[in-house]
């Protein structure tokens with residue numbers, strides 16, 4: 001049963017093959033949005049299953065760290081969906097390459113900054129001009145509670161803090177044009193990204209979560225769906241934690 005009616009809207013979700021991006025794609029399809037999905041990984045199975053919700057879906061290879069990949073992805077998605085614009089952008093794709101700073105290689109730093117921060121510019125730059133023409137848009141950027149600083153994540157924390165600054169600035173610039181820009185900060189969510197965390201560290205993080213459980217991707221997707229809807233029409237520049245109470 002849809003809660004936030006997005007019927008007829010076109011939503012673009014990056015990193016849609018897995019975890020939070022996949023849950024978001026499913027949730028937005030349930031809300032009636034047509035979808036442009038991008039990921040490094042193949043999305044054909046997800047694409048077929050989402051068509052059962054009666055929405056149009058196009059799924060294409062995308063590297064969010066590469067401006068020209070974002071440019072051609074956007075053009076191809078519009079043409080395959082036969083639409084002139086994207087109404088909703090969820091900048092979700094992200095990676096982590098954790099290491100204490102003294103051991104962190106330039107490559108670990110560079111990879112994370114490119115995928116988690118450059119992606120914000122690369123993808124948002126595509127969608128904003130047509131949102132401005134239409135005087136309506138929703139942009140949701142996936143940051144992380146780690147933006148506050150977390151041992152072993154100098155690269156990731158820097159990128160995710162950058163996402164917050166980017167979000168708040170764009171929110172101010174675009175507010176008068178009917179475009180809202182918000183960030184969600186997941187805490188510890190059960191996805192392939194966190195399944196790679198060693199058991200000892202998982203236990204330590206779990207002990208610090210007041211709700212005493214790891215979150216699931218659908219719990220993040222529901223906040224994203226809300227922020228994409230008209231129900232969130234007076235919310236912009238906000239940073240919303242989805243953490244079960246976890247504070248770093």
Ligand code: NAP
Nearest residue numbers: 015018019020039040063064093094144186188189191193
């Ligand atoms: P995930 O399960 O690893 O999914 C991320 C998806 O993005 C993967 O399919 C990944 O493909 C794809 N991707 C990676 N690099 C890409 C690129 N350059 N271009 C396009 N797609 C790319 O991770 P997740 O946990 O759902 O994370 C989603 C977002 O939430 C990320 O921004 C992450 O930082 C954030 N987040 C997650 C948590 C958490 O606890 N899980 C907490 C805070 C924030 P590959 O697998 O091939 O790399």
